[in-house]
Amino acid sequence: MKKVKERSIFITICVAPAVILFIIFMLIPTFNVFKMSLYKWGGYSNNKQFVGLNNFKILMEDTNFFRSFQNTVLLIVCVTIVTMALSLIFAAILSREKIKGQNFFRIIFYIPNILSVVVISAIFSAIYDPNSGLLNSIIAIFRGSEKTPILWLGDQKLVIYSLVIAMIWQAIGYYMVMYMASMASVPESLYESANLEGASRITQFFSITLPLIWTNVRTTLTFFVISSINLSFLIVKALTNGGPDGATEVFLSYMYKQAYTNSSYGYGMAIGVVVFLFSFGLSALINLVTKREPLEF
Amino acid sequence: MKKKKVLSSLLVAAMATSLLAGCGSSDKAPATDSAPADNTAASNTTDAPAEQTPTDTGDAAPAVEEQTLKVAAFEGGYGADMWTEVVAAFEASHPGVTVELTIDKKIEDVISPAMKAGDYPDVVHLATGREAALTETLTKEKALLPLTDVLDMNVPGENITVRDKIVPGFLDTLATNPYGDGVTYYAPMFYSPCGLFYNAGLFKEKGWDVPTTWDEMWGLADKAADEGIALFTYPTTGYFDAFTYAALASSGGADFFNSCMTYEDGIWESGEATKVFELIGQLAKYTEGTTVANANNDNFTKNQQLILDNKALFCPNGTWLPGEMAEAPRADGFEWGFMAIPSVNAGGSGCSFCWFEQMWIPAAAQNQDMAKEFVAYMYSDEAAQIFAKSTAIQPITGISDSLEGDNKMFYSIYDNGASAVMGGFASTAPVEGVNMLDTLCGTVNSIVSGDKTVAEWQAAVEEASDKLRAAME
Numbered sequence: 001m002k003k004v005k006e007r008s009i010f011i012t013i014c015v016a017p018a019v020i021l022f023i024i025f026m027l028i029p030t031f032n033v034f035k036m037s038l039y040k041w042g043g044y045s046n047n048k049q050f051v052g053l054n055n056f057k058i059l060m061e062d063t064n065f066f067r068s069f070q071n072t073v074l075l076i077v078c079v080t081i082v083t084m085a086l087s088l089i090f091a092a093i094l095s096r097e098k099i100k101g102q103n104f105f106r107i108i109f110y111i112p113n114i115l116s117v118v119v120i121s122a123i124f125s126a127i128y129d130p131n132s133g134l135l136n137s138i139i140a141i142f143r144g145s146e147k148t149p150i151l152w153l154g155d156q157k158l159v160i161y162s163l164v165i166a167m168i169w170q171a172i173g174y175y176m177v178m179y180m181a182s183m184a185s186v187p188e189s190l191y192e193s194a195n196l197e198g199a200s201r202i203t204q205f206f207s208i209t210l211p212l213i214w215t216n217v218r219t220t221l222t223f224f225v226i227s228s229i230n231l232s233f234l235i236v237k238a239l240t241n242g243g244p245d246g247a248t249e250v251f252l253s254y255m256y257k258q259a260y261t262n263s264s265y266g267y268g269m270a271i272g273v274v275v276f277l278f279s280f281g282l283s284a285l286i287n288l289v290t291k292r293e294p295l296e297f
Numbered sequence: 298m299k300k301k302k303v304l305s306s307l308l309v310a311a312m313a314t315s316l317l318a319g320c321g322s323s324d325k326a327p328a329t330d331s332a333p334a335d336n337t338a339a340s341n342t343t344d345a346p347a348e349q350t351p352t353d354t355g356d357a358a359p360a361v362e363e364q365t366l367k368v369a370a371f372e373g374g375y376g377a378d379m380w381t382e383v384v385a386a387f388e389a390s391h392p393g394v395t396v397e398l399t400i401d402k403k404i405e406d407v408i409s410p411a412m413k414a415g416d417y418p419d420v421v422h423l424a425t426g427r428e429a430a431l432t433e434t435l436t437k438e439k440a441l442l443p444l445t446d447v448l449d450m451n452v453p454g455e456n457i458t459v460r461d462k463i464v465p466g467f468l469d470t471l472a473t474n475p476y477g478d479g480v481t482y483y484a485p486m487f488y489s490p491c492g493l494f495y496n497a498g499l500f501k502e503k504g505w506d507v508p509t510t511w512d513e514m515w516g517l518a519d520k521a522a523d524e525g526i527a528l529f530t531y532p533t534t535g536y537f538d539a540f541t542y543a544a545l546a547s548s549g550g551a552d553f554f555n556s557c558m559t560y561e562d563g564i565w566e567s568g569e570a571t572k573v574f575e576l577i578g579q580l581a582k583y584t585e586g587t588t589v590a591n592a593n594n595d596n597f598t599k600n601q602q603l604i605l606d607n608k609a610l611f612c613p614n615g616t617w618l619p620g621e622m623a624e625a626p627r628a629d630g631f632e633w634g635f636m637a638i639p640s641v642n643a644g645g646s647g648c649s650f651c652w653f654e655q656m657w658i659p660a661a662a663q664n665q666d667m668a669k670e671f672v673a674y675m676y677s678d679e680a681a682q683i684f685a686k687s688t689a690i691q692p693i694t695g696i697s698d699s700l701e702g703d704n705k706m707f708y709s710i711y712d713n714g715a716s717a718v719m720g721g722f723a724s725t726a727p728v729e730g731v732n733m734l735d736t737l738c739g740t741v742n743s744i745v746s747g748d749k750t751v752a753e754w755q756a757a758v759e760e761a762s763d764k765l766r767a768a769m770e
Contacts, residue, residue, distance in 0.1 A: 042727060044412060045438035055729060062730040125595045130587040154590025156748050240593050243534070244742035245749070246735075258730065263434040267729035 033276070036269035043265035055270035065271065067246060068254040071160055075232050075250065076282075078164045080224040083171045084217070090172065091179035092205055096191075106180075110173035117170075117231065121238035124166045128152035153240060156247040163248055166235055167228070175220055182216040183209060211295050218290045222283045229279055251275045362393055366667045369399045369408045369418040371427075373654070374617045375487065375689040382683045387674050390454060394667060405431040417661040419668040422486060424654040425472065425721060426538070426734075432483075435659060436475045436724045441482045442658040442665060448481060450673045462676045464692040471558050471720040472653065483655035484672050487689040490637075490710045490717075491539035491650045493611040494618055496604060497634030509647070510639050511576060518583045521610055527585035530609040532597040537577070537738040538721070539650035540613045540638060544573045546718040547648040548641040559723045560766035565759040572641055578751035581744045585609040589742050598622070605631060613638075615652055616707040620688075635707050637715030647715040653692065725768040736761045 037056070040049040059065055090109060094102055112120065127134045130149040139150065152162045186209060194204050210217075233252035236242060242249040242257065249257075252275065259268025370380050377400050384396045399418065401407045408418055409431060425432045435441055448460040448468070460468065467473065467485045474481050500507055503524070508514040518528035531537065546554040549569030556564045564570060585608060591599040601618065603609040605627035612618075619633050637647035656675065658668045674680055681693050688704055690697055697708045711717050722733050736757050743749035 040727070040729075042434045042438040044409075044435060045440045047438060058729045064730060121595060128590070129596075129599070130590045148586060151587060151590035151746075153593065153596075154587065154742075154746060156743070156746060239595060243593055243739070244589050244746065245534075245739050257732070257735075260434070261428055261430045262729075262732050263430060263437045263727040264729045267727075 030276075033269050033272050036266055037273045039266040040264075041266045042263045043259065048266075051266070055267050056274075058267065059270055059274065064246060064249065065254060068249040068251055071247075071249060072229060072232065072251045074160060075164060075167065076225055076228040078161075079167045079171065079228050080221070082164070083168050083175060084220070084224070086168070087172045087175040088179055088210075088217075091176045091183055092209060094176070095180045095183045096201070096205075096209070106177070109176050112170045112172070113174045115170075117234040118238050120166060120170055121235055124162070124239060125153075128162055130154070154244060156244055159240060159244065159247050163232065163235055163239065166239070167231060170231070170235075171224075171227070175223075178216065178220060179213060182213040186212045211292075214290075214292055215294055218287065221286045221290060225279055225283050225286065229275065251278075363395070364393065364664060364667055365395045365397055366420070366664055366671060367397045367399070367418040368420045368422075368671065369404055370422040371404045371424065371654070372400050372402045373487075374620055375684075375687040379684055379687040379689060383675075383680050386679055386683065387671060390674070390679070391667075391670070396671075403429075405429040412659075412661075415661070417659045417663070419662040419664045420656065420658055420671050422654065422656045425475075425483075426535075432655065432657065433724065434727075435657075436482065437727050440660050442660045442662065442668075444481045444484055444658070444669075444672065447484065447669045447672050450669065452677050453670060453674045454677055454679070459673050459676050462693055464694055466717065466719065467653070467692040471555070471723050472655070475724040477555075477559055477723045483657050484675065485692050486654045486656050486675065487684065488651055488653035488692050489616040489690075490707060491536075491543070491613065491615045491652050492635055492637045492710060492715075494604060494614050495611050495634045495636070496607060496628065496631050498630035498632040499607050499610075499628070500634065501632075502630060507634065507636060508639060510643065511579075511641065512643075514639060515579070515583075517610070522583075526607060527603075527609045528583035528611065529580050530585040530588045530600045530603045530612050531592065531741075532600050532612065532614065533592045533594070534738045534741045535734075536613045537741050538734060539615070539652055541573060541577070541737060542720070543638040543648040543650040543718050544576060544641055545570065546650075546716070547638060547645055548572050551718075554718060555720065558720055560725075560762045560769060562763070562766065563759070565755060565762050571755065574751050574755045576641060577741065578744055581741070584745045589746050592742060598625070601625075616704065619703055633703050633706075635710065637710055648718050649710050649715045650718045651711075653719075722765075723769065725765050728764050728768045731761050731764045733758075733761050733765060 038050060038052060040051045040055070041047070090105075093099065094105060099105070115123075128136075130136060130151050133152070135152060136149050140147075151158070153159055190208050190212075191204060194208060199207065229251055232250045233256070236248050236250050236253045237256075240248045242253050251271065255268045255271040255275065258271060259265050368384065372380075380398060380400050384398045388394055388396055399407060404421075404423055405427065406429070408421070409429075411417075421432075423432050425436075448463075449458055451457065452459055452462055455462075463485065467488075468481055471477055473483045473485055475483065495507070497507075499505075505517060505520065506513070508517050514528070521528055531540075542554065545557050549557075549567070553564075553567075553569055557570065585600075585603055588600050588603075588609075591597060598621070600609075601612060601614070601622055602625055604612045605622060605625055607628045616635075637649040639647050656672055658665060658672065662668050676691065676693055681691050681696055682699075684691060685696055685699050688700070690700070690708065697705075700708055740749060740754045740757065744751060744754060
């Protein structure tokens with residue numbers, strides 16, 4: 001009996017640091033975000049005015065917010081689909097095929113992930129430069145150099161896709177490495193028997209590889225949602241700052257502008273709550289629709 | 298077995314205590330400490346003059362009270378050295394006072410965490426119009442100290458009040474009296490005229506006259522277009538505040554400008570305002586094609602470079618531009634030219650917005666008396682000369698006489714017939730989702746790219762103005 005008590009005390013002490021840290025740095029701030037969203041507050045003084053759900057009411061009529069919402073959703077959808085497709089293909093090629101310099105490619109693909117977002121935005125600034133940029137120079141070979149240059153960061157219909165490209169370039173390596181890790185654990189014997197049965201490589205990919213790494217793919221889908229929301233803020237901040245005229249405003253950059261530049265901290269927190277609920281809900285939804293019986297090998 | 302358990306318990310206990318130790322706050326602010334001078338100076342904190350032991354100076358001298366003044370300053374284009382120098386001079390003239398100077402290019406990020414925890418600097422030098430908008434936020438929160446008694450103080454060591462030393466006009470603006478009620482909250486510091494920069498060498502070479510009216514401007518645009526030169530470019534739309542303010546004042550006069558800044562009903566739809574909107578709409582047509590694509594924080598210097606490369610004629614900016622582009626390559630015979638915004642009405646005078654940085658005292662400052670003394674000291678000849686060495690020019694009568702070269706030309710713009718425009722939008726309670734500067738300036742990108750019409754723009758500005766007027770008191 002004494003042993004059991006001792007044991008539970010010991011366990012309590014062991015988990016206490018982690019629990020305390022979790023409460024201080026996760027639960028309390030999250031709770032505060034929810035609380036602050038009910039106030040009209042500039043962020044510094046003590047004049048907090050409780051306004052109930054008024055911030056959310058204003059939010060529902062704020063066209064700029066909806067624009068940032070649209071942009072974020074577009075980024076999540078485009079970046080997720082393209083990145084997932086490309087990194088699955090690259091991962092399958094690099095782990096299943098015998099190519100010279102496999103490790104070299106692995107490193108090359110992973111490098112963008114190590115770079116800081118500021119560096120990435122500087123690289124893409126140079127690529128997208130209207131006159132001397134890499135992209136326009138290549139395009140000029142085909143359409144002639146006399147035509148007016150394409151304004152990758154200036155055309156409001158185009159600029160969000162310019163961000164998509166930068167984000168995909170940044171993310172591919174990371175997800176590729178994750179997929180490769182789980183592909184490595186798929187037993188070789190399955191492929192051997194598939195070969196004997198005469199299955200093509202594409203059939204093998206869809207019938208063996210993909211089903212067996214499905215749990216991993218599901219996990220990365222949640223990562224895609226979270227990292228698209230977070231990374232888009234960093235890239236927007238460094239590359240366009242929401243411009244031209246709000247065309248690349250995303251959730252968090254709009255939240256920053258409202259909370260700080262516009263001195264409406266409470267309103268910014270209300271946006272934070274919406275972002276929180278949205279990413280939570282979206283991740284849950286994705287988790288639900290991608291649920292499959294886990295296959296064992 | 299037991300040994301192992303004891304050991305792990307010890308380890309856990311060590312982790313837990315180190316966690317708690319990390320959370321502990323150090324309330325040991327050096328405020329009332331009379332510690333030796335070289336105490337906990339952080340890298341950016343200037344040390345007090347060494348060996349200050351006031352009690353040792355003999356009985357005759359009055360006891361000097363040891364105090365610490367916390368000063369936070371924005372490190373702008375003028376550099377950080379002038380601040381360390383001024384602080385040293387202040388300490389030398391005020392025995393017993395130790396100044397803790399924090400200076401940074403992103404000063405708001407450095408001081409705001411402590412401010413949220415209630416630890417405020419005593420004096421802050423930080424202009425309005427920054428992205429983090431710390432100054433505006435504190436203004437909207439009514440967390441600033443009125444500077445009325447500073448203005449009536451004598452400048453330390455001199456027989457003249459601060460108010461008399463400041464160039465007339467600088468204290469009657471919304472950029473010093475943000476609530477529009479005549480009470481000064483921001484002390485005007487370094488000022489800089491804004492206008493249009495151009496390559497004077499190119500004008501000489503081509504034999505073009507510098508336009509003085511907008512009609513001449515459009516004429517010049519066609520001539521330049523034949524040579525493949527665009528009329529206009531801008532670094533980012535943020536620079537349109539100065540441009541629009543000057544154009545508004547030129548179109549409707551100073552009172553009209555103030556009505557715009559205080560969100561008077563219908564003012565943005567008046568004839569005078571319409572002229573300004575249409576003017577910018579016209580200018581948008583003559584704007585260099587790649588400007589919008591580069592009008593962001595990463596690439597704005599590419600737009601400024603267009604002037605140096607003779608690809609565009611005019612660029613709105615402030616006097617810091619030549620310094621910012623000092624290292625950039627340029628066309629042969631390049632020479633900086635600078636002019637006011639030409640008059641919007643035929644025969645009127647040109648206008649130049651005068652931008653200046655501000656210094657203020659938070660209402661929550663601990664050491665308010667010394668803070669006021671410090672602000673007053675900024676206007677002493679001693680301090681002004683230190684600042685002027687770094688070409689940071691304060692609105693003190695006679696200071697701009699010491700300028701040389703290009704800077705002399707820039708600051709003489711008001712002597713050459715242009716009228717000065719000062720101010721900015723009045724402070725209101727924050728209105729969620731409404732940002733006047735974004736609506737007024739940010740939309741210019743859409744006008745240039747053709748995504749919005751001038752009429753849509755004007756309507757949006759009036760709508761924002763309506764919402765902000767309701768939030769004014």
